[in-house]
Amino acid sequence: MIKELILEDLSKIVEALKLEDNNRYSVEEPKSNEHGDFSTNIAMVLAKLNKTSPRELASKIAEKLEKNKHFSKVDIAGPGFINITISQALYQDILLEIFIAGDDFGTSEHGDGKMVLLEFVSANPTGPLNIVNARAASYGDALCKIMRKVGFKAEREFYINDAGNQVDILAESVELRLRELRGEDIGEFPFEAYHGDYVIELAKEINSLEGNRILLMPEKDRLEKLKEFSLQYIHNLQKSSLAKFDVEFDNWVSEKNLRKQGMVEEVLSYLAEAHCTYEKDDAIWFKSSEYGDDKDRVLLKADGTPTYIVPDIAYHLTKYQRGFEVMIDVLGPDHHGYIPRISAAIEALKYDHSKLQFIILQQVNLFEQGEKVKMSKRLGKLVTMDDLYRAVGKDVSRFFFLQRSTNSHLNFDLELATKESNENPVYYCQYAHARIHSILKNAKKLGWKPRKSDLKSLKLLIEPEEMELIKKMTRFPELLISIAESRETHRLPTYVMELAGLFHKYYGKHKVVDEKNEALTRARLHLIKIVAKVLKLALDLMGVSAPEEMKQKGKAGAKSTTTRKKTTTKASSTKKTGTAKKSTTTKKKTTKK
């Protein structure tokens, strides 16, 4: 909001000074406070074009900028940066605006009601959701919330691959377990079958409900029945895992239904009409290499059944047919070979493939006792979303997943996450929120009630730490827009950490409630209340709760014992460890040199 103001000023100045313009200058927030609140490189960018030196041009521009009453200081520094310090009055005004906006702070019309479809998780219905699915769920849900906040009409969708080969194998696996359960000798459990314990649980469930009724059916009916039952069971399982993470989907799309509706045949004939199929080795191929894929792909196998690509193409066509203008597929790392195939088909069918975007979430490496855990769904060796939930809970998991950028691998040490849950940055953020509410509660006890006239007292906020807080909050709306556009949700946790940090710092330095100075107290209470609001808005978007009070240390984590060092130990013991450690560190230093 302030940036625009400065840019506006600059363009007026460029005009007034009759400068040649290439529109390549920008306004940024310098890292260091010594360089003001905002800085612009305009003089450096335009100097050459206007045949002058950067510093000379800077002084001309600065002179004009100084006339703006919102700027309290305009400096020239370094090679020609112009550093601008914003007046306290402007910050105070903005704080008031944020207060008035309330829950709508950060809400915008940026997306212009554009219809967006976010497809994520879409796990095979053959087992429980794993840790990568958990990452996808956290990411997709947060992105959806953020996009909605900035004016997109976004929907969350889960595509269920409930047809095809792997579902047959699931049914067969269940049947074997069921027979085993009923005392039959099934020999060695086949390698290709699903080995996870959930298959046994599933068989138990069937056994208790149906006994051996299903096993007595003719083979075709039997497998159909087992399939149906298993799919429903696992669907519910997955849904409940997602529910624990507070992730809900707007649409569940079934592959089986698409097939029933004849979409497979439709896609095949569309592609044939577009002259991009041919027959080879008894199979039907798609000339995907003509549309940017590495090689051609089989659509219909020699045995006459379609490969997975066909229903997938059909599914993506429905996205277009349903009128979405932006379609985002969130995929796992093992699926990036999938992108050119689907894009090729979309292009071949003359749809605008630029509307379809792919986000690849990189893998999650699990570490247990310092060793990487190999995950394999077939062998049932995988850490599930539920395991993660039990170990660290929803808030920590979601925060943790969102913190990383999508294309960076994520090393997740389960033990560490469990053991050190008290040390997790999520508590740092939540604590800031809880602390504020604690102060507010305390103030209430002292008889403070918000009054309309308080808003005038905001002028009393003049401390640098107060300005820092306001400044950080002003960035929130533009941040959300930028996240929605870049799909980089990891910038939100970073922001929350920063805002929480600024608050903690403020808390340490200034006392909010001062009974001797009522006006200032009222102003500060307002300030922190607004900070709490922004923290909560941001945490809500991430799906992380913003508690009003923190549970006592040691009770917060999954395990009751806290690893935090005992801060209460006084003099003697700390001194001892202190000196002991000191000697080791000095040793280290000397050996280093």
Add this chain to the structure above:
RNA sequence: GCGCCAGUAGCUCAGCUGGAUAGAGCAACGCCCUUCUAAGGCGUGGGUCAGGGGUUCGAAUCCCUUCUGGCGUGCCA
């Protein structure tokens, strides 16, 4: 072989469209609870931004190249 992603502090990772002395959390060390929750604050130490070229006023960021790691490259999904 080809394609995608990554390589930044001891560890896990940020670093927005190239910007001024490279940051956070954790770990280490030293201070700070007679003051609103110490799950906090202040301070110290810790870096050849994988290596090498290039582009320019200016590069962790852009281009080329080498090395290392992960993944993909099925008539599996």
